[in-house]
Amino acid sequence: MRRRTFVRTAVAACSLSLLAALAPAASAGTNASAPAAAGQSHGGPSYKRVGYFTQWGVYGRDFQVQDMDTSGQAAKLTHINYAFGNVNAEGRCFTGNIPGEADAWADYARPLDAENSVDGVADTAEQPLAGNFNQLRELKAKHPGLKVMISLGGWSWSTHFSDAARTPASRKAFVSSCIDLYIKGNLPVDGARGGAGAAAGLFDGIDLDWEWPGSAGDTDTVYRPEDKRNFTALVHEFRTQLDTYAKTQKKRKHYELSAFVPTAPEKIDAGFEVHKIMRDFDFVNLQGYDFHVSGEKTTAQQSALFARNDFSVDQTVRDWQRRGAPARKLVVGMPFYGQGWTGVTGGGDGLNQPATAPAPATWAAGYEDYKALKKLADAGTYTVHRDRRGGHAWLFDGTTLWTYDDPQVLRTKSSYIRDRGLGGAMFWSLDGDTANGELMTAVDRGLSRR
Template sequence: MRRSMLGRLAVAACSLSLLAAFAPAASADADARTGHGRSLKRVGYFTQWGVYGRDFQVQDLDTSGTAAKLTHINYAFGNVSPDGKCFTGNVPGEADAWADYVRPLAASDSVDGVADDWQQPVAGNFNQLRELKAKYPHLKVLISLGGWSWSTHFSDAALTPASRKAFVASCIDLYLKGNLPQDGSRGGPGSAAGIFDGIDLDWEWPGSEGDTDTKFRPEDKRNFTALVGEFRSQLDAYGRTQQRRYELSAFVPTAPAKIDAGFEVRRIMRDLDFVTLQGYDFHVSGEKTTAQQSALYARGDFSVDGTVDAWLRRGAPAHKLVMGMPFYGQGWTGVSGGGDGMGQPATGPAPATWAAGYEDYKALKKLAEGGTYQVHRDRRGGHAWLFDGTTLWTYDDPQVLRTKSAYIREHGLGGAMFWSLDADTADGELITAVDRGLRGR
């Protein structure tokens, strides 16, 4: 997962009332169930920064029809401070309280059609998420902590029993109890209570290398298990006071070496409601040769099927595995060697709208329809790419996503996750393809 759009390689239940409070919520949509009566998750990441350049607002999840098809929204991201606490504020590159809960939205950009005023304690994305949940009561919103750029201090926060306890308590206080820092008329005690329904851990990566400034230690593996346990314990304790259950998930890697370095799979899966599997960035535009970034199958290479198998073999239950799907592509330019461009040398990342080598699906769709690029498919591998003779983009289109959705149903997995919702078309073409696929339509 990302904090920014920059690519990176990721080689990749005591009474009946209490029992009822802690029972998983039923799906609002019976059609989203498999023949075994198990609800399939649709987890989409909403990026904090997408409200700026992309002008992608929470309201767009409503108007596109996306919100009706999601079960979870992961809000990306919450950061961890050098002293190992969840925090927010207006710190360039580190926290953006303006986007989160300070920024007023006009009526035209608001889910409920009412403009924000300066007297309300919460505005911005947080208030819009609250309004979206009021309109779609089935939706759960999780705060996702970390990401590629903001995993810097996870290892320190998880290092000792005391640091873990303080870290978890700070996250629950900030996001679940909703005690936001005062920013003018915004924030204050309990101001954001009820917006978030749980926590998603996006530590990239315990026990192995991540971003350049991200600390990692050999003991991260056992400390991550302990951290997950601490989150589960404190979430359950707080949930009892609210007569509800808070969810806990994690984003986890593809590469077996990273799994083995950082994750005691059987132990963490007992405390996690589900994990979202990295199903993309198997190869990225910073490499010298073009390659698939999200194939369903790939002999001798990273793949979705290989990732699923790696987690199953280490003891993860299939119904807790949620397949990650990219709503973007990786691209190269200066591709030589002829043919369809796949597996050929390239001079560098392809020019793109936001960051070289990284492009939203909605832009790639236009390339595919423009007549210059040809769509190529590896039907056995379950992936697609665009090539114009010089520039190649590897991406997932609706046809690929329908195949992956069928795989989820056939293998009894927990559902699908999408990075990120702002890269889909205005009418939600990709989420619609996955939704129909998960329904078996």
């Protein structure tokens, strides 16, 4: 089961209309240019580097928490967003072993051996926390300052957000359940695993991935006109309860609150009172990809920095700023994957030409990891094309086209973040990078001016 966040695609058991969703290279050393501690910059402003780790990636993709360490990614990240936590029909955060709904086995029950463990020690049968959660705890111990956020919702799991946010009572109960489960770490008992406080201290905040308040998302996701004001109230309820809980702790800390937010102006206006919600958010992650997707009949860019009469990163930034978002709280989303088409006709470089279908790929047609696209480029069967003014790239072999971001594109976007005084960069998703973290290193160096 794949939980998508606005067509963040890979293995998918649930169907998705990509068109409906749209409505809304330098060398890289493994540990080169790593900060001394996560969150520290190299002598300049401290930019956020937020990477999504997918719960289900530990299966077919075999991307483990340990891989964020060995690739050098963890040393360069400030935040890891764990994707995802779900919301049930009663408007509560929950987990369990429910196909398509929750995977407690991956989260905290699955034992890892010494070879696949961050600290090199095998899990025991008795420890209350195992799985991804325990590995993330070990990763934080190895990289002081690294923060882990629980990301709630995503494309497929935003189904019940509108109901949960509908009344003051429902909002209070919803937020309380999420804090109890993830911030207090009171996990359901699963054999020896779980129990009161089993995951306490793991999560440093909450990321809201409601897609989308006030406008259409996945086919079963409820949305209402009143979602816009209810989202504002929900954000404030999260901020209030997180702050209240922080005051009860012996070691005071600030629990961070963020969100993934859309690029389409009509979706922004339908669901977000920008000037109000930004008071309570520490930052928001801007959708910086899927501007066009492989379900469309014509090839196009999916993540251009600049574009005339089309979606772009710059357009997204300006639209959020015009509505009251401060630049320092805007984190630019960057794709570690590409969108692809096949049956492309019309000649030329293949862009903006008719296509017959999404391109064949490893996990899902029309979606491919950067590490696989890099191999296509290196093999020489595809030609790399660039729109230097627009800040995007694509591969084309005469029949199949892939639009994607490579290190050169990401360095340009990193310069844009610095020049505009923005908050940093976000990546969907870390498992798409190369084994030595080539994309992560490109952004880290770009934000560090090196």
